[in-house]
Amino acid sequence: MNYRVDSPIAEEFIHDGEILDTIAYAQAHKNDKNLIEEILNKAANYKGISHREAAVLLECDEPQLLEKIFALAKEIKQRLYGNRIVMFAPLYLSNYCVNGCVYCPYKAKNKTIGRKKLSQQEIEKEVIALQDMGHKRLALETGEHPTHSPIEYVLESINTIYNIHHKNGAIRRVNVNIAATTVENYSKLKNAGIGTYILFQETYNKENYQKLHPTGPKSDYAYHTEAMDRAMEGGIDDVGIGVLFGLNTYRYDFIGMMMHAEHLEARYGVGPHTISVPRICPADDVDTKEYPNSISDELFKRIVAVTRIAVPYTGIIVSTRESAASRQDVLEVGVSQLSGGSRTTVGGYAEEQTEDTSQFDISDQRTLDQIVEWLFDLGHIPSFCTACYRMGRTGDRFMALAKSGQIGNCCAPNALITLREYLSDYATPETKKKGEAIIAREIEKIPNERIRDKAKKNLQEIIEGKRDFRF
């Protein structure tokens, strides 16, 4: 098989030989200062770089060049998305699973974890608890199970979630992270009004993938790797990719992830809407010591920075798997979305769970309000914006705005407007005070006079009790 970026076949667009050649090329050029400078100059146009170029940057360990890489990543994030950080929370619907993923506590053969599936009434309670925290954007998570979580259950749950309006609360965007499925089911998800369809590849290395996924439908490498193609064919044009760093060597998976992004661009004209960068972390029945490829904080930061440089338009997501300290580090080099106040237990928002049903241990255990205040202190604007998908800015329409940097004209006012809603409805007095000062300062920085005036009007209307404005 040859490498073909626009092939529909997994092993052609994620081509093992091309990845190995790229690793060799990057290692051979890791000290090539001229080449690295050349790549950085090219990347400074905010148009992205190839997987080979990204691999060279990732190998770089020369302190001065590394500082340049970090600075450029920060600049690109700032230029394209401004200082807003979009907030979301995961919602676990069910942890029944038929797969055998070695690193996941949901695996069918794990008999020590408590199993639970939420009823629609329980989902309602979870959503009210999430709305009362201030969340507007969720990522639905569920194990793969033909009877416990068929597509009908997922669709019913999405419908339930969108229809709950508690006080001023509303979930305005539901992203979905469920197992690889058929074109027909992706169409159904699209019609149910989902935001992004998220599916992590876990690892792009086929041999390792098969060892890590010995049983269940997920053991089919090609079916899993081609899932985003089927999602696109089913009409979903915002897809989110990611690997679980630590399962395999980070070089291989990083390059695979870049090639996947290039594949989606080449074949559909739309790269990944988001890229997630989880690292393997402790959980029930999972001992991280068994994963010699787990990555250091320093390497993690480099991966985030080079991802931002290589795929400038994408949203980069970091979850509460990461500690506050490591989240702070990567916020500086390009992360644009964070979860906050997360519970990874099934039913954990409405009630403290007596039995552990969680997929992983949470490292950042702070409340959403604490994270909002912390983001203020770091100079970021927490945003509860969901405007793009609701305004039909998805797929290639979104990409055109993101690539040209025009999306910032929407992100900035939307961040301030949705933050104003948060401050009015959910913030503690201390957070509210800080947030109001930040809004007063940031609103004046909106360059376009018409947008600025309209945003000011909306801010006042929110104080007077109205909700849900957007650009």
Ligand code: SF4
């Ligand atoms: S304007 Fe669009 S890209 Fe910007 S935060 Fe809102 S939904 Fe995201």
